[in-house]
Every structure is written in C-alpha cells, then in structure tokens.
Amino acid sequence: MDREPWSPRTADVHSRYRDAERRHALCPYCAVGCSLAVYTRDGEVVGIEGDENSPVSRGRLCPKGANTLQLLRNPHRIDRVLYRAPYAGAWEERSLEWVVDRIARLVKEARDADLVEYDESGLKVNHLKSIASLGGSACDNEENYLIKKLFTGGLGVLSVENQARL
Numbered sequence: 001m002d003r004e005p006w007s008p009r010t011a012d013v014h015s016r017y018r019d020a021e022r023r024h025a026l027c028p029y030c031a032v033g034c035s036l037a038v039y040t041r042d043g044e045v046v047g048i049e050g051d052e053n054s055p056v057s058r059g060r061l062c063p064k065g066a067n068t069l070q071l072l073r074n075p076h077r078i079d080r081v082l083y084r085a086p087y088a089g090a091w092e093e094r095s096l097e098w099v100v101d102r103i104a105r106l107v108k109e110a111r112d113a114d115l116v117e118y119d120e121s122g123l124k125v126n127h128l129k130s131i132a133s134l135g136g137s138a139c140d141n142e143e144n145y146l147i148k149k150l151f152t153g154g155l156g157v158l159s160v161e162n163q164a165r166l
C-alpha cells in the first residue's frame with residue numbers, strides 16, 4: 001500500500017488565489033510607485049498584494065499600500081458627490097455635472113476679479129493669488145503635469161503644491 005508523508009488535509013491546502021486571474025497595477029497612494037498584483041475571480045477582485053517582479057519594491061508594500069483592497073471594500077468610503085453650502089450644517093447629494101459647473105464658475109469669477117496683469121513697476125506678471133491647488137499623492141505624473149500646466153500657465157495661479165514630492 002502506498003503511503004505518503006502528508007495527510008489528506010495537508011494535500012488539500014492551496015493558495016487562496018488558486019484559479020484567480022492575476023493582473024498588474026500600481027499602488028495609487030504615493031510617488032514611490034510600488035507594483036501591485038491584483039487577483040480577480042469571476043470579475044471580482046479577491047485580493048491585492050505586492051508584486052515580487054517590481055524593481056521598485058520587490059513585492060513589499062508599506063501598510064498603506066498593503067491595504068489597497070480597502071479602496072474597494074470599505075463600507076465607509078463615500079462614492080457619491082456631497083456638497084455643503086456655505087454656513088450650512090448638513091451635506092446634500094449633488095450630481096458630478098453640477099459640482100464641475102460650480103467649480104468652473106467659481107474659478108472664473110475669482111480669476112476675473114483677482115488676476116494681476118502688471119505689478120507696481122509695470123512688469124507683466126499675470127498672476128493670481130486668490131486660488132491655490134493642493135494635490136494628493138493619488139494623482140499620477142500625467143495628472144500632475146496637467147494640473148501644473150492648467151493652474152500656472154493657464155490661470156496664473158502661484159500656489160500649486162502636492163503632498164507627494166514629484
């Protein structure tokens with residue numbers, strides 16, 4: 001009789017990603033750019049781990065990146081547009097179109113009112129101090145390039161910052 005040095009239970013142990021598809025992604029949180037291995041089964045994400053093939057992180061993730069799955073599964077994550085009017089105590093749900101229109105209108109009003117074309121010596125400066133932009137580390141290089149181009153070159157905004165060092 002053949003006898004193997006493992007139990008049926010041990011023989012049945014397998015990776016929780018068995019039969020899952022593996023896809024490549026980048027951690028969305030900061031400019032280090034660690035690679036992620038995203039596992040899906042039947043179209044659902046079942047796990048996200050560090051990608052051992054990454055030349056940046058070699059499979060390691062910091063605690064924030066290691067919890068990327070929470071972006072999808074956190075019940076507290078707000079996935080609709082909320083608006084709180086000035087001096088109001090409650091949030092109201094609005095459409096994305098409404099919010100984009102409002103932001104565009106306020107930006108235009110502020111620029112029309114506050115753009116400084118020439119300084120006191122007559123030097124052309126075209127700068128705007130009443131608007132500032134603060135980016136988050138979830139913005140990628142291309143998004144930050146467009147933000148910088150729009151806000152400084154396009155609108156004349158002086159204060160453009162980002163949480164991450166880009």
Ligand code: SF4
Pocket residue numbers: 027028029030031032033034057060061062063064065066
């Ligand atoms: S947040 Fe952490 S895991 Fe994500 S890219 Fe930055 S260092 Fe890497």
